[in-house]
Amino acid sequence: MAQDASAEAEEGGAGEGEAGEGSARVSAPPSERSGRLVDTLARFEPALYALWSGACVLYAAVAFYGAMHRQTGGVWSAPLDDVFIHFDYARAAARGYPFQWTEGNGFSSGNTSIAYPFVLALGYLIGFRGLLLMEWAALVACMSVLGFLLVGGRILDRVGFWAKYLLPGVVLAVGALDWSLFSGMENAFHLATWALATGATLNLVEAAERLESPRVLRALGWRAGVAGALLYATRPESVVCIATLGMFAALAVMRARGGLRAGGRAAGATLLRVGIPGALAVVAQSIANRAFTGEWSANGAIAKLALNNPYMTATEKWDTYLFLLKYVIVRNTEHHFADAQPWGWIIPMLALVPLASRATRRFALLLWAQIVGWLLLVALNGQVRWQNERYTMPAVAWLLVLAAAGIALLVSRSWGAAREASARREGKAARIFWGVRVALGVALCAALWVHQLPRMRDQIWFFARASRNIRDQHLVAGSILKEMNVRRILVGDAGALIYAADRPGLDLIGLGGYHDLPFARAGVHGLGASLELVERIPPADRPDVMAIYPTWWGNLPAIFGKRLLGVPVVGNVICGGAEKVIYRADWSPLEQVALPFDLRRGEQIVDELDVADLLSERAHGYQHPHPQAGFVVFSVLPEPVVPGEDRFDAGRVIPGGLSESVRLRAPKGKGRLLARTVSAHPVTVEVRADAQVLGTLQFPGRSGWSEASLDLPPGLPETMALTLTPNGGEWADHHLWVLEGGDGEAPARERVRDERDGEPRRGSVEAPPGR
Template sequence: MRLPRFVREHPCALLGLFALLYGAFQVLRILHVERMTTGGEISLPLDDSFIYLQYARAIAEGHPFIYTPGNAPTTGATSLLWPFLLAPPHFLRLGPHAAIAWSLTLCAAALWLSAQLMARLGHMLAGTLGMLLAFLLFLRSPHLLWGYMTGMEIALYATVLLGSLLLYLREREGGVFPRLRWMLFLLAASRPEGAILSGVFGIAMILDRRRAARTGAVASWFHPALLLPFVAAALPFLVNLAVSGSIESTSSQAKSILAEPHPDVRRQFLLDSPKVWLSILQAYLSWLQLEPGMVMVPRYWIPSAVALALFALTSFVPRRRPWADGRVILLLFPAAILVDSLPVAWPVHLYRYQQGFYPVVLLGLAAGVARAATVAWTRLPRAAGIPAAALVLAGPLWAWSPIFTEAYDQVPEFYGQNCENILHQQVTVGRWIARSLPRDAVVAMNDAGAIAYYGNRSTVDLIGLTTEGFAKAYRSGIGCMFEKLRRLPPRRLPTHFAIYPEWFPYLQASGVLGPEIYRAHLVHNTISGEADKVVYPARWTDVIHADSLALPHPEIAGARRRDRLDLAWLDDEKAHAWVAYGYEFDERRSRWRDRPSVILRDVLRQYTPGGGRPVTDAGRKVFAWERFRVSVEPGKDAVLIARTDAWYANRLTVRVDGAAAGLWTVARSETAWVEPSFRIPGTFLHRPDAGIEIQREDPKDGGDWAPFHYWIYQ
């Protein structure tokens, strides 16, 4: 039977029409289930989606990059381009529902466009069969349906990546790339991963240009336009630098292993990176369907591994190949795995950090299967070729069929539950704040999206995504975050907290939080960090005076304070060159390691000294020894005073500029601050910035010395 002429001449257009109808049906289906689940209201399935909407609103209000009034410019929107695309409803002041609807419309349009791009790429890489397979695998991927419809930048990044790949395949033979070199700027602006992949495309373009120069297609292998992909790769980092003074975005500061402030933790992350790379590869091979413990499903990963191996093999053999050269995917794949491994919580939210590149993985699967089936059909005798091609095609599709059916059919219900969670927790809290708190309230929070978007109040993002300077403080510990908080200017000091109490274990016990005034509880939590989001008033009366001595000290009568070091305040620690060392415990060998390393741990306490007002202070746990510098008057006796909770009794050796100045004994305290002092003879003080070292007698006893403050008097 002869196919109609339109079908033969315009197969991609026909698939585009089908994708439009099919995509519209699926989108309407999940939105219907969402409204049934939420009680009739539309929302988004991730709180981070509202971060983009808030940045979009800031653009419309004329202060891009300033998340809420009072904040400094930040780059918490991981994608530079996505907030600008979300801005139109905010320019028109249409309200949250219109903004959400616009976001979902963009996502649905990207879903349709990506399906067409997958079909065209599949056709170029593996003919008609590759076109149909790529189209099918994309449209029946449950994770991509969910990811594209989250309102996040996943849809933008994946679509622009597919478009870039299509332009590369079309332009590589000529070695000129007139459109790709500009498309890569969009790719870099869509996500930081896109910037890295722009550089990979740039390398591939140079190689293709050299090949074209050898064949005489171009006059010279070098052209200034070859530098544009690398300019595009630098674009988001230059924007970060211009906006916030750092090439690293605030979202990266809050999430990346490279920004981990604890050296021992960062070192372990980096040592474990090969395991993470392997886990991401396993996730891709298993269709993002790993069992608990990162265990691959054999039914999924075996045919996937074979398909990708066939794609790689047929990218080099046979010598004359009827399909486009897609070897650039073999360069993009490891680069994508590497950059996708940088977030500490890389598998979060259905592997959302991996979803943007996942269509390219599906393209490789489709091309591998289609090429093998085509070779079997065309190269083997008909009697063997037909069943071989059928087996090559049907085997993987049968193995993957539960993904296309069972897993895919679960997406609408799961998506609806996610939206219900966000609506009845973060959105509900935001609306309560909008109607219940004063206009000048400053709300400290740990979910920065819907609470800020609906609350319409100035905010402090405790995690640091949208508030400058808090990412490092939060990741350094609750005590460091507390010290950062309490030093905010009075107009920026939080008046209320909207947090998960479980995320801030010391904060409630410190006395900073007042009695609970509102709680949003989830009965069935599928996506939020915790089941309960709680609002507290802030109480700062007992923490403002924490910089002063709390107990009487007759030993410093008539002396003048020369310097002070506030532990856990990162700026003060840096100014005094403070650092602490310890010995890590080797769990596998059940013994302490022999070599010391920098170990930074914080603590937050509130005690009432001498029957007065309670004092809340943050400090550090020193497991072996610490070093810092203080300002002194050389040659004059000094008194060093420490504030500590004295959780453990300690015998401390004090050294000044390397010379042993004596033994400092600190008895254990039960439930109170103590402020022991140590006299340093003036003969040890030879320079105005004296180096102090305090070393525990037994650094491997499992205990610690916990200084919260140091004062030095002369």
């Protein structure tokens, strides 16, 4: 510790350098007046820095929100539709439905930030209702950024008390970061929770260096851990921050206790105290997800991470990851940081400077570890390229803290001076070296300012225009739907529309969630899988309208909707399409208990696999060949038995020579396996039970639905492990049934009467497992 303090004094690192430099001047006792002045400045300096930081935050906020109000006519909006996803969850929580996207939909893991909606809910409860909730979000953002700057200032204090005054200007000078901080998303609040966890960790480190008692260290360690748990609850990628903060604190404790042998045990205990609350938060979230949704992962991770794509090969996933990792680095350095190359690289270069000073090296290593770890994690997210790269912005904020420290070190007179400075004089070389560093620092700052200013102007304009786009399309469409008094709205981009309509919704992407139906995972598999889940929803609870971008969803609106009206957006820079279209929904082709068209008189369904229905597949251990196979398709075609009715069914495309597998209950007596497909050409599918060939399914080829069956031999195990392999060409497996009993074909006319009268046929068939 003595060596560290000496080295910091030589470099001017923690403020001692400045005092040491002037030790000759202050060696004589100061006058009483000057002493009082110094004491007063020392007492009020933290408040002065807080005022300076607050003024800088307010200036930046006014620039962005003022531009927004000029374009929206004074109406609060937001530059991202996703902001209103937070608002949806916040309103539901305030109304007594926590963790729900909309009231009545049940628990949802679709909001990746667990904590932020509850902060917004507080504003809703105290009167910030409707679009005024964005005003509350703006207040939270300003206070959060201020908290971040206050804790960041503690790091720059290692250079000198004056150094931290550079921090607000440097952090808020990058337009893309400001855009995210003031957008209404959780970015600003995340930095506040980071500041809380980091500040608690710094308190722990300083206490360890003062050799405080174990009791004090234990208390501070648990405080840092609880703050880390809140940090994780705000953004799950923060596991990187918790891990690095824990290591930082543990190393400080070990160093203060005299090294690994003497302090290893205390360091390990410190690491556990900082890490355990966050780990418990991870486990608790996973258990809640599993209990309420059937998935260990959150909906956002399922929908956004390439790791969850069932069709990509390992090589494709790795290549995608490398592409996104390169993107997050290059996009910031060559676009957001400057309007021309190579000027954006000045920021990371400045951020490397604190590694050269003993006074700031430990803190620089801490922040660099978080920057690298964060970018490595968010590169897994396929959405990292969108929303103005907001997912990368925490790393950008930490990088700018280091850049501010780098600038401070460059212009600090004592850092890097010759050791002769301690002998009350500076050599000529040292003075020249300092002058060069100051000139370099000023030149770099000037270059950054010149090349960031156009980007700042662009970001302010983008913020305002995007906010106007959200107002003109999403909020207007939501207001129309509210006046229509609809029952439930199907959307493909949960957010402002549902918030403005204040009606229950169903999100096809899956972020919103609907009870335990896995819409997020179904969205990854394909639209047909999502429609299979809509089929499971009771008809009275299905959406009666759709408000979607028609270009996103193929023939969904053409088959299941009737156009009512469109809501356009002019000068679009952020919305997913030029027109949001509202359709009246028609789900009549869906049925909840699917019967084979070829069901014979007296025949009973023993078991059923509805292919592409993820819940049915899960219940039957279904496996399709993957990757690059098993793609989901769906058809809505005339039903062969009931004239004038269409029937929906989704399935998976199985290439010739590849196999799918499933576990189905076997009939107790005679029975058969029946399959449904759509194929214009003849298809033959071999069916095996373990190594035994049971026969083949022969489909003649036709334009509509086609069913084929094979008789099952007696003596099969109670649960059959079947493998189906198409020979020659591919086939689309839509449905499998195991049937038993029966005494012949049921006349089509009788089936029509039975079904329409609601008597024996559909009413007597027991719903099979998994449906």
